[in-house]
Amino acid sequence: MSWQTPVIVSAAVLAFVLVVVCVLLYDRRPRRSLRGRHVLVTGASSGIGRSAARLAAEKGAAAVTLVKIGFFM
Numbered sequence: 001m002s003w004q005t006p007v008i009v010s011a012a013v014l015a016f017v018l019v020v021v022c023v024l025l026y027d028r029r030p031r032r033s034l035r036g037r038h039v040l041v042t043g044a045s046s047g048i049g050r051s052a053a054r055l056a057a058e059k060g061a062a063a064v065t066l067v068k069i070g071f072f073m
Contacts, residue, residue, distance in 0.1 A: 035060030042066045 039056040043049035044065035056063045 033060065037061045039063045
């Protein structure tokens with residue numbers, strides 16, 4: 001192993017850390033309210049879709065949900 005390998009690994013780790021820090025610092029804009037907005041949520045019968053629809057409704061949005069009842073051929 002030459003001296004270049006640890007330098008390259010260190011540079012890659014440093015670049016990754018810088019990207020993570022920039023992403024965390026960039027998303028500092030104020031959040032807009034959902035009150036009075038309309039939200040369409042697909043897959044709302046369970047899981048993440050159901051939680052997203054419930055959260056949107058709690059935040060004051062009119063949540064329209066789409067669920068799959070069954071598949072017929």
